[in-house]
Amino acid sequence: KIAFIGNSNRHDTSLNHEIKLLEVSPEIESRITDRLDISFGLCVQSDDLRGYGDSSLDWKEGFGILSRYPERGTVHLGWVEPIERNPAGGVLHEVLKGDRSILSFSASDSGAIAFVSTDPTSPGELFLATSDGNNERQLTDRNGAWLSEVQLGEVSLVSVRATDAILLDAWLLAPPVKPTTEAPLILSVHGGPHWPAGWRFSFENQRLSALGYYVAVSNPRGGQGYGEEFSSSINGAWGQDDFEDVKHVAEQLSSNPSIDGSKLVLMGASYGGFMVCWAIAFTTMFRAAVAENAVIDLVSLAGTTSDGGYSMAEEIGGWPESHADTYHDMSPLTYAHQVQTPLLLIHGELDQNCPIGQSEQMYSALRRSGGEVSFVRIPGEGHAMVLNGSWLHRLQRWKALDAFLESHVLSMH
Secondary structure (H helix, E strand, O other), X not given: OEEEEEOOOOOOOOOOOEEEEEEOOOOEEEEXXXXXXXXXXXXXXXXXXXXXXXXXXXXXXXXXXEEEEEEOOEEEEEEEOOOOOOOOOOOEEEEEOOOOEEEXXXXXXXXXXXXXXXXXXXXXXXXXXXXOOOOOEEOOOOOHHHHHHOOOOOEEEEEEEOOOOOEEEEEEEOOOOOOOOOEEEEEEEOOOOOOOOOOOOOHHHXXXXXXXXXXXXXXXXXXXXXXXXXXXXXXXXXXOHHHHHHHHHHHHHHOOOOEEEEEEEEEEEOHHHHHHHHHHHHOOOOOEEEEXXXXXXXXXXXXXXXXXXXXXXXXXXXXXOOOHHHHHHOOHHHXXXXXXXXXXXXXXXXXXXXXXXXXXXXXXXHHHHOOOEEEEEEOOOOXXXXXXXXXXXXXXXXXXXXXXXXXXXXXXX
């Protein structure tokens, strides 16, 4: 038998990722976690590649199938009982939890679990625990020397009630040196749109906090780890409840007495870039905005993205030929003439997920309408340049980002 992770539609990433079993001969597929409202195998989004391509399953006789799964911004590990031990299937025994993200793992024949864990104050170390998650101990200290030389900001969980009472999670990173006056806030929107943010180390956010910003990430509707209803609720309705969630989180965070509510920055990449460009067309609450490798025009994206537009068709509910109004109405480009917020566009010239024409269209539209816009093109980089771009290009991006924020936020009174 083969254990694997999949869902009922490979183009719809809002659906729960289930653990399944495949009988090789005769070929029979069994769903064993369909009764659980859990999406297995995913990790929390950050600015390094660890966890994205790592194995998400380990099957050990006598213990079950070990897998990771996101839950409200954390990534936990648990054993799932195979059908042979539990005909009903879907029994999960949680063994490793906590305010952290487990990136990779492996189990021995005795059930001992080796795993790499990260949290907002540690880039990650190797740990060992027994099969039931007890007797956990740290095996490595690869980052100890570096951590002793730097000051890191502290992260706190902020729970926000949406206007319809849904509980939203946000993580607020404070500057390592407490500012003497109110400080600006950068709110970052995750991509996907179904990749969650949460309890994971972020080099980018720590770097920005060291410059004097409060930095926040949040999980508006659409992110995984909160149940399938939450993650699929934005399908066909980008810029609706998700936008209200982002705006509400920004309002709540800006009420912090240490934060200057007049110096809010909205930032995001891919779908996060969509949300940035959408938000600034409908609110002026942000002093500045940064959109990277952004989704701007859904019609042209459907015809140029690397998967042929199938994922977009699932998100929207159909193709441009039959849903032209929806594609038009859900595109930030449609409302570019309403933008009054200074915008920095950053795009990799080799991006095949969201080709650079997306940002080119937004740039041209804002130039025509008199909007304040800057455009940085990064040669030789694709959609994941923040994760795997060359250090030369990452430095180019940092310099452009820092200069934009300095001129539009820090130096403004």
